[in-house]
Amino acid sequence: MADNNYVLEARGVLKIFGNHVALDGVDFGLRSGEVHALLGENGAGKSTLIKILTGAYQPDGGGIYVDGAKVSLDNPLHAQTFGIGTVYQEVNLLPNRSVAENLFLGHQPRRFGFVDFRKMEADARALLAIYDLHIDPASELGTHSVAVQQIVAIARAVQLSGKVLILDEPTASLDRNEVERLFEVVRGLKARGLAIIFITHFLDQVFALADRVTVLRNGKLVDTRQLDALSRTDVVRLMLGKDIAFSGATDVEPSENPDEVLLEFKGYGRKRGVLPFDLTIHKGEVVGVAGLLGSGRTEMARIMFGADPADQGTLSVNGKPTAIRKTTDAIKHGFGFCPEDRKAEGILGDLSVRENIVIALQGKLGWFKALNRDEQLEIAGRFGEAMDIRAASLDMPVKLLSGGNQQKVILSRWLATDPAFLILDEPTRGIDVGAHAEIVRTINRLREDGMAMLVISSELDEVVAYSSRIVVMRDREMVAELRGKNINPGVIVQAIANHPDEAVA
């Protein structure tokens, strides 16, 4: 890294939101003719860095350099004039307009003040031919597949900026062939000397496409490395940041008692969600789910809970075949689900602590058996005490509580329904250390009381601490089930990173 001929460079970039440091002195350098992967778990600072590089955010410290000269990027359009173009995960084009217009909007060729459609469509045809895309430029963009739309978006970005191309999870909604098609386009652009930043959750794709990789964690730069010197396990280690020791096996006794099978999923899955999986869950057992973001962890939980109903496979509850088509079915069978995104999917911010706790129970009781206020207060008070919810009053809006206390409220909500099976998606994300310990303690206590749980977490230490078994997800597929001595962070990392069949490109 002695040479310093970076096309685009961030030096010591600092970004603070409120009192949260999103980026802490991050250095990042991009050379022309390379594909540079940017990796990190949620909250690592990837998207903040990208937004700074595209001008959507202004850094609070440090600087952005284009070809060695310091620049200040006011907005994405301004960044475009420095040659920086971006393609987002959600195609940001106009599905209601023609392909040609999407390529040239704002720059349409004109004759006598009017748009020259003939020339625009000819130009579009020529431009798309570079990408080996032969579609009618006059056709409506929305009638084409997402892959084609992505290529059109890339063509537009390259056409208008032409030096740096930022691909922000472009493959998230593509199938395998489409991804390969997109990769060919990216390789072609790389050969033309473009500098490309590639963001994805799929390690396979990083190894298939990228030359170098930069890993961020908790807003800090972990490292920038040449990819061919790295193994998958190295990359996962960089991302998860564990100095992994092959010890520390779980102290949780496996409680597999064949008589006490609670749930049995067979070939359970959903198209475009998770590949079919088999999983048996016993009473009094915590099944941990490990895997990188985007590996299908949350999707699996949502399928189990009926939020996105399964379209294949069977489920039996207590030995009886059961179908869960919607979430109310799941609640009827004693399921509970604490989602990952507390704010968006969990708490009802403007309602009080009391209302948030009783709402699932009320939903289970139905419309006609309303809980009166005293009953509500009694229930809320009981759980508030048991879970140590720190709120000035049970009638204060839940949005005023800290993240940890909000999480306890959601846990209480489901515990009030006396569930047989509880799904927790990242129960400890973004909460303080004290609340964190409280939640882990609660999980252990509930297990001892005989509740079955499925807990999804990125914190390997944590999963190891409370799981009786661990299943590992990768690329929307359940790839391993670990038990006994195998439950330790080292084995999990290898299971996440392993790639059974084809060789790494």
Add this chain to the structure above:
Amino acid sequence: MKRSLRPLAATAVIFLIAYALSVLQFPGMLSTRVLGNFLTDNAFLGIAAVGMTFVIISGGIDLSVGAVIGFTGVLVAVLISWMGLHPLAAFAIALGVAALFGGAMGAAIHYLQVPSFIVTLAGMFLARGGASVITQDSVPINHEFYAAISGLIIRLPGGGRLSFIGLLMVAVFLVGALLAHRTRFGSYVYALGGNPVSALLMGVPVARTTVQIYMLSSVLAALAGIVFSLYTSAGYPLAAVGVELDAISAVVIGGTLLTGGYGFVLGSFVGVMLLGLVQTYIIFDGTLSSWWTKIVIGVLLFLFIVLQRIIFAASAPGEESPEKV
């Protein structure tokens, strides 16, 4: 056929069938006289509908149109009859006032991030109230210029007459169609209706375009007000109440999607003509209450909204178009 063309084609077919059925019942409806009056009687509505088409394609709505027509009529009448201004000067002032008014509404919609529904509702009350403050009575206009314009008529074989205001509406439609489909401004309007976030990221000057769209709508509403004053030779503060709703109906029946992004200016012309046909039929029949017009418009509107849903749901993007990439 492009799916966005289908509602327009449906409207055109319905118009032709309805017209043919009307002619079978009342052969008198097939005459240049009736066709000429179609244009004259609906001129102000058609001109307002052109502006409304732009607004709706951009994903907005303009409820102030009827009020601006009424206000302009009163303003023009007062300037001519009480102040003694030449009509052309009065027209220029009225159009200028409307441009400022529409521009202010567009600016409020963009910069304050208030839904167009609310802003133009406020605009509607302002304009209607303003007209009533100027005068509560009908102000007649007696000016030789008005007489001259009324005399500008192309006589058609068969007793029909093409009036100046009818031809003006046709001209506005043609210019509007060019503006919508052949200029960058037009493509920006569609872009805003398709996806405002994408439009911004793609470099569409969102603020400027929004202001221009509402300015255009108000200026055309004022032009419609001028035409209405030529048509009635008077200005009345309670004129054209509810015309914005007729304009919206004509636009939607003409194949423009109420949610924005799709539509044709010339489709609105067919929409206006279809509304005119219903009214003419009721006049010819003579026994039906004129309120049947409203019922028929309601049924047509409902039909077209359902039709659009079906067409756009049946061809959801990217689903059943497997192509080679």
